[in-house]
Amino acid sequence: MARIRVLTALKIKHLKPGMHADGLGLYLKVRAGNTKSWIFRYRTGGRLRDMGLGPYHTVSLAEAREKAEACRAMRYKSLDPLNERHKEQQAKKIEAAEAITFEKCAESYIAAHKDGWKNGKHADQWTTTLQTYVYPIFKDRPVAAIDDDLVLKVLQPIWKEKTETASRIRGRIERILDWARGKKYRTGDNPARWKGHLDLFLAKRSRVATVAHHAALPIDEMPGFIQILQQEETVVARAFEFCILNATRTSETLGMRWDEYDEKSQLWTVPGARMKAGRDHRIPLAIRSQLILAEMQEIRTSDFVFPGGVNERPLSSMAFLMLLRRLERHDITAHGFRSTFRDWAAERTDFPSEVVEMALAHTIGNKVEAAYRRGDLFDKRRHLAETWAAFCAGTTANYG
Known part of the structure; x- marks a missing residue:
C-alpha cells in the first residue's frame, strides 16, 4: 500500500x-x-x-x-x-x-505612430476627430466588443454630408482595430474594413461626396489685394505676399529657413521633408520675392525667414487666417490663392500646363509621363514666376 x-x-x-x-x-x-x-x-x-x-x-x-x-x-x-x-x-x-477600451487602444496607437507621421498635426487631428465623432458612440466600450453596428452608428450620420471626414474616420477606426487585434485585444474580422464589407452598406464616396474647393480670390482682384498687403507693415503680410507670389502651401512658406535660400542663384529649395510629395522642390524667385527676403534679412532674429513671437519659432499656422479676418476677407482662404494662380495661368497666359503644375509641386499622376519628365522645367518656371509677379503688381508683362 x-x-x-x-x-x-x-x-x-x-x-x-x-x-x-x-x-x-x-x-x-x-x-x-x-x-x-x-x-x-x-x-x-x-x-x-x-x-x-x-x-x-x-x-x-x-x-x-x-x-x-x-x-x-x-x-x-x-x-x-x-x-x-x-x-x-x-x-x-x-x-x-476585454476590459481594454477603444479609447485606450486609440491613445496607444497614436502614441506609437505619431513620431513617424510627416505632419506633426496628424496626432491632434486624429484625437480631435475621434473625440468629436467616435468617442460619443463607443469611447468606453471594450475594443473587443466593437462591431459592425457600432461602426455604422458613427459613419452613417455623416457619410453624405461630411464624406471626406467620414472616410478618414473609417480608416482611423480600421487601423486602431487592426492594431488591437495584433496586440491580442480582439479577434475576428475588422468591422471598419471597406472592401467587401462596409461598401455593402455605404455608398461609394464618389457618388455622395461634394468636392470642397478652397475659396479663392477672383483673378482680377489679385493686384488690389496685393496692394493692400503691401500697405501692411507686418511680418505676416510679407510672408503672405511671398506665399502668394510663389504659389506655395502655407506650411512651406511659414517653415522656410534661411539656409534654404540661395541668394546668388535667386533660388529657394524646400526640403522634401516639408513637401506634400516628399521631394525637394526648387523655386525660382521673382525680383519681388527677393526684395521681400532682403527686407526680412534686415530684421532677422532667428533661423526662420518669417519668425513668430516665440524665439526660434516660425509664424503660427493660423497667421494667414487671422490676417484675412482682420482684413474682413471671410470669403477667401490662404490655400485658395494657389487656385487663383492656376486659373490665371490657364485663362490669361499660354504657359503649358506642365509648367504650371510643376510650379505648384503637384505629383504627376500619369506614370509614363512622370518617367519621361525628369527635369523640373526650372527656366520656364522662372519666366512664369516673373510674369505672375508682374500681374500681381498690376503691371503689364509678356505672358506665355
Whole structure:
C-alpha cells in the first residue's frame, strides 16, 4: 500500500537534492542550493507529466496537499490539470483584454505612430476627430466588443454630408482595430474594413461626396489685394505676399529657413521633408520675392525667414487666417490663392500646363509621363514666376 503524507516540516528541513514523495502524486523537488518547490506528478495518455504547485517558501505543506487534492479530483474526471490551468490562464487574458477600451487602444496607437507621421498635426487631428465623432458612440466600450453596428452608428450620420471626414474616420477606426487585434485585444474580422464589407452598406464616396474647393480670390482682384498687403507693415503680410507670389502651401512658406535660400542663384529649395510629395522642390524667385527676403534679412532674429513671437519659432499656422479676418476677407482662404494662380495661368497666359503644375509641386499622376519628365522645367518656371509677379503688381508683362 502506497504511503501517504510522508513529509513533515522537520524532514523537509533536512532533505537533500532530489524528488521526495509525500504520496498520491505530490512531490517536493529539492535543487542544489536548497531551493524547494512542489510538484504534482501524474500520467496521462501514457505520458508522465509534472505540474508545478509553487515554491516551498510560499506554499506550505498543507496548501500543497490541498492543491494536489484538487489535481487528483480533475484526474478522476479524466481532465488534465496542466491543460485546465492553461485554459484558466487564457480565460484571464481574454477577460483582461476585454476590459481594454477603444479609447485606450486609440491613445496607444497614436502614441506609437505619431513620431513617424510627416505632419506633426496628424496626432491632434486624429484625437480631435475621434473625440468629436467616435468617442460619443463607443469611447468606453471594450475594443473587443466593437462591431459592425457600432461602426455604422458613427459613419452613417455623416457619410453624405461630411464624406471626406467620414472616410478618414473609417480608416482611423480600421487601423486602431487592426492594431488591437495584433496586440491580442480582439479577434475576428475588422468591422471598419471597406472592401467587401462596409461598401455593402455605404455608398461609394464618389457618388455622395461634394468636392470642397478652397475659396479663392477672383483673378482680377489679385493686384488690389496685393496692394493692400503691401500697405501692411507686418511680418505676416510679407510672408503672405511671398506665399502668394510663389504659389506655395502655407506650411512651406511659414517653415522656410534661411539656409534654404540661395541668394546668388535667386533660388529657394524646400526640403522634401516639408513637401506634400516628399521631394525637394526648387523655386525660382521673382525680383519681388527677393526684395521681400532682403527686407526680412534686415530684421532677422532667428533661423526662420518669417519668425513668430516665440524665439526660434516660425509664424503660427493660423497667421494667414487671422490676417484675412482682420482684413474682413471671410470669403477667401490662404490655400485658395494657389487656385487663383492656376486659373490665371490657364485663362490669361499660354504657359503649358506642365509648367504650371510643376510650379505648384503637384505629383504627376500619369506614370509614363512622370518617367519621361525628369527635369523640373526650372527656366520656364522662372519666366512664369516673373510674369505672375508682374500681374500681381498690376503691371503689364509678356505672358506665355
